[in-house]
Amino acid sequence: MKNYDVVVVGAGPGGSIAAMEAANRGLKTIFFERGRRPGEKNSSGCGLGPRMWTDFRFMKELTPEVCPSMRAGAASRSYFVNKQGVVAGYVMARPTESVSYEPAKSFITMNVYRSDFDPWLAAFATKAGAELKTSTLVTGLLRENDRVVGIIDEHGEKYRGLVIGADGVVSMVARQSGLRMRWDQDHVTLVPQYDFAVDPQRIDDIMGDETLAVWWSALFPAAYQVFFHDGFHLGLGNWMTWWDKNPLYYLDQVVKLDYFQRLVRVLDARPREYHAHLLPWLGSPGNTHTDNVILVGDAGGFPCPLEAEGIYPAMITGRAAAEVAADAISSSDTSKEFLDLYDRKWQQTSIGEEFKTGPELARIWRALPFSPKETMSWFVPMIMEILGGILDWSQPHAVRVRQVMRHVKLYLPQAVPFIMRNVLPLLEKILGERMDMLTSPEKLIASMPELQEAIASAFEEKEERA
Amino acid sequence: MRADIDSLVTRIAGSSDFIKLDSTKCNMCGRCLVVCTMGLWKKKGKKAYIADDYKSRCVECGACYQVCEADAIDFHYPSGGKGVVYERG
Structure with a gap:
């Protein structure tokens, strides 16, 4: 048995921020990653919103030297595809005059591959003193007198501490702590996506400062196309209940559009990687905590209720969880009642503001x-x-x-x-x-x-x- | 694109089993066959089953586990350091 103050399951953005903030508060912290390094198990459609640059000061240290895939863009495009599969029109838009601050005036998203971004973020946590254990699957929760007191890894090693579940949409921590089994089928989406390789110069020449496109259509659920330094993602999603055939059928409907094929030729884009992930999409988050357990990010159901932006809410809730953990540990009370403070805390952030109109947005x-x-x-x-x-x-x-x-x-x-x-x-x-x-x-x-x-x-x- | 989907995924081989079907719970609703983008679930007569080589083709999305209302599919992630690797996720 190893003793810690805080045990974080997952080294994605939520887990890394929770670990960093906990370590910064002097708590003995460990965080676990099942991949060989953070980010290699994760895929995202889109990117990082400008709010992150105001809420997390270290974001200004994100540069192409440390994150080669990054590409910021001011403009987004909406394609309207008719029932015949023809692009009937499109609208391009950039941040409007009412946008009030930098860098939001300069870009709508900063797109990054998770294999770049997640390790960069995790390094802030290890620098703050948190211990990172990679290539390690956390398989269970440790209980004493029916109360969760820590976790067990795949080798049977036990770690005691307040558990922060940052283990994503299929969360072992949520399941074993009794906070949730499955999501309701219409509270979670399945998102398949392709990554295409493109020469960076071609992206700049052809797309300019356009960073993402949404393809709206009656033939498939709205698809997104997001540009990185040397490639783009093309993906789409829908509720588990919606699919009547293999989701790839619908993604391939986008690929087959004449307009998309022309774009592929002009960009000389080549399919490079395929990803699929589940993504919670709720009007209000699920159960977020119980005795000695707090859920953050996707595990807690925190993606934005409108567009399911997930990284920023994970980081905000990761920070809130660490603050509450520090309070709970210094008060020697990690009961569910004490941890109710977590809900009050995230509700006071911009994520809380977003969820005030969550059901209507969703x-x-x-x-x-x-x-x-x-x-x-x-x-x-x-x-x-x-x-x-x-x-x-x-x-x-x-x-x-x-x-x-x-x-x-x-x-x-x-x-x-x-x-x-x-x-x-x-x-x-x-x-x-x-x-x-x-x-x-x-x-x-x-x-x-x-x-x-x-x-x-x-x-x-x-x-x-x- | 669908035909060559496997060639677009990188994996590190070597995990023990991480998806198990409890045939006694399976009610043959067929949802796992629909949502698995890799097409790993099949049916034979009145029984669903997962492809023998699923460990070398699964992308660990968890859709089959999530969609199974009968609670017949047990899913956990592969051993640490094994399974799918997204270099550009």
């Missing part, structure tokens, strides 16, 4: 990109009528406008209930009492003197001209 994602047949089948042609219908020389423009309006009207029996069911509840949650300004133009105008003035002066000018 519902809108479920109803839109994850419902290709039900929603994207009308959403894509409707959006394209609006975006592309007017710049058209097939008829006099006024005739075209009438045609477009008539056509959009066809989609309203689907669009209006969709908005009522999914969009309005979200807006109500976000806006609260101010919601009625959206539904009542009089109230909106009354609340904005500058708008009243602008309208008055517009009418004055009109009268003067008349």
